[in-house]
Amino acid sequence: MHLNLFAYGCGHHSAAWRAPDSAFDRIGDVTWWEDLARTAERGHLDAFFLADGQSLSPVPGPSWFLEPLTTLTALARATGRIGLVSTISSTFWDPFHAARLSAGLDHISAGRAGINVVTSMTDAEARNHGMDRLPDHAERYARAAEFIGAVTALWESWPTGASPEQAVPVDHHGRFFDVDGPLNIPATPQGHPVLFQAGASEPGRDLAARYAEGVYAVAWDLESARDYRLDLRRRAAEYGRDPDDLVIMPGLVTFVGETEEQARAQQRELNELLPVQDSLDQLSFFVGQDTSGWDLDAPVPELPPLAEFTGPAGRYGTVLRILASSPGGRPTVRDLLGYLAAGGGHATFVGTPEQIADEMERWIVDGAADGFNLMPPTLPGSLDSFVDLVIPVLQDRGLFRREYTTGTLRGHLTA
Template sequence: MSNTTSQQMILGMLIGSVGNHQGAWRRPGSRVEDSHDLSLFTDIARAAERARIHTLFIADGLTLDRDQVRTKPFAGLEPITLLSALAAVTEKIGFVASVSTTFSEPYNVARQLASLDHLSRGRAAWNIVTSAWGEINFGKPLPNHAERYRIADEYVRAILALWDSWEEGSIVLDREAGVYADPERIHPIDFSGEHFTIAGPLNVPRSPQGRPVIAQAGSSEDGKAFAAEHAEIVFTAQQSLADSQEFYRDLKRGVAAAGRNPDDVKILPGVSPILGRTEKEAIELHRELVNLIDVESGLVRLSRQLGHVELSDLDVDGTIPPERLPDIAQVQGRQSRYGVFKQLAVEEKFTIRQLIEMEVSSSGHWVPVGSVEQIADQLEERFLQRGADGFILLPSFYPEGFTYLTDELVPLLQERGLFQKEYEGDTLRERLGLPTPSSVNLVAGSVQGAS
């Protein structure tokens, strides 16, 4: 591959517990004992910052599967709480917190994220999650897939209005005159929609970035339409270069059709490399991790990923009959991830065991296996061939797999001119190459919730 390029990729890193692979915690030295301890996450955040990773990304879940927890640790730490603590021990790296629009309220979330942006001096981002499950803990039914996105659209519009309710320069700080803030520059939003009614204004001032960065991870048709309208980072999952290129082209076209600049939306597929200093070492590590998989619990996870299709009567070394897998439009869970697994099952003829390996190692994200040089080549190809603006790295296991990423893969990408050697800019927005939104001169009654 080429050694230099004028283009540079964005790299984020998803962190949670001691590795993305289900069996990672069983390896000696995994630090699983620290999986709810701030010391582990502090070490991860500081190492990622030393590598100049743009942002940390924390997924979230709102349920606990008692059967699954038998074979896999469940970090379970609430993202905004954890990221607020990490903001105090880092200086440059960004923070993407996942928060559900189905099981939370806009005013609270707007306030929490604005607070995180202040505490981190402009490093906060919100990953919008519509939630495919969790209703058992919130006393209300789960809306269908399309309705969840309609709710999310209204929710985001409400939050943006709250963040914009303070104009730039609202805080005056005139000690002599005794004026702290100018109330004429702080506005009610009088938001009235189908699902939310919010008077405003927000009780947290305009944040350092103007607004936290907006991220989104759905790749279904509903998800892509939503991303085209609102997202600035899109976290997605494709297995091949061709699929990545198709998604990239399709979403960028959608962004343009929505009246936005396609360069203002960064598409970052997830990749969970299993890498070593040599290909042989990487293959051995992959084999070790495969041998740590609990097939029974993996089958349960795969069934849920496939919309709860029944699999227990099938041979794990055989394939899934195509007629057992419904059309994607009938699935009310995670449609985009279902599509990835259905394609692997039907078109690629993956066995159930292979699908389980895919689920427990990456939840459907790309899992290349190879030397540091080989993985760098593959990332470079997808980036330069317009399959991505960068990647979200999902460390397969900790600490060695994480260290290979930060101390070996990243320096190689920097050597090739593909990744930043220093942070540039004062905020996460600036470091991602995203525009800083200007405040809107809102007046009472000017914001409507219906869309």
């Protein structure tokens, strides 16, 4: 299987920054990120991934701080084998700028760079880029497709071994971008950076199926993950691609303990640190009703079926899937807030290293994933536990590499 670390702040759980051992005061220190990258490389993970936002987050706690491409360039000098993936917004970035910076990272890292192309999410971000609001969904994805085409053409415009005079103009003149080219940096050690995408909507899935080599997915349970993977592979085949060229990695939150009880205690202790009112406000938005009077330690009240819901269906559907498939019966309100806080509805495995490896193996064998985008609820603790306890179990079962066998990110994904 393929494993990617999605590193974020003090961890993906919304209360991680409030924990007694929080690294809140280190997230602006590049040595913090270097330490995390070295740990991930010690576990022989495929890649180290940083997301990005173009505005302050409304959620309490640390959000975006150091700019990802700058940070990953520093990490390229602190590591030797692990891939380095940065989010880039096709809504706000220019193709030439994106192609040049990412190609530079690929050269500096000796072929370990990748970019995750997104269309961004909030009007607050748009207002930092001269817009009143984000363009509509269809326009953002049309722009993203043209952006990827222009960036790829730029990456390929100066072939390996060619002199600058032999570089080929791009002459891209489309609806959104005008780019003459060629790029003023030659082809990179792995040809060009690896392209990732995280499409969930219809146009997002099409974009991922058409262009992506790696796909970050959102799935709470095996069934929805398998449906997504089958759909994406079908679309890729319709575009004339080999579906096996797509590495699909659902997000995965893990709480690891020597016993299941210990792992659940870790989860419970973090959940108890959640700012209750903020969490209930978020839940109210997800379920389309006032949740302020719900008893935190009582089971979640019955909710109407998805067909009767008129709000954001994706988030509501996630809540319904969590309620339907949670271990031990219907979760309490506090449990539900914790699941949403630790990854926003991504798969959450809680237990011993063997139990977590069992479930990961089941997803792979049943066709729900090619690997996972690891989202540790706390950093560095949850990452350390995964690398030190879960990785050896996966290795002993022949499910994960014991050593790197290639030097490039594309090589890791195809080996």
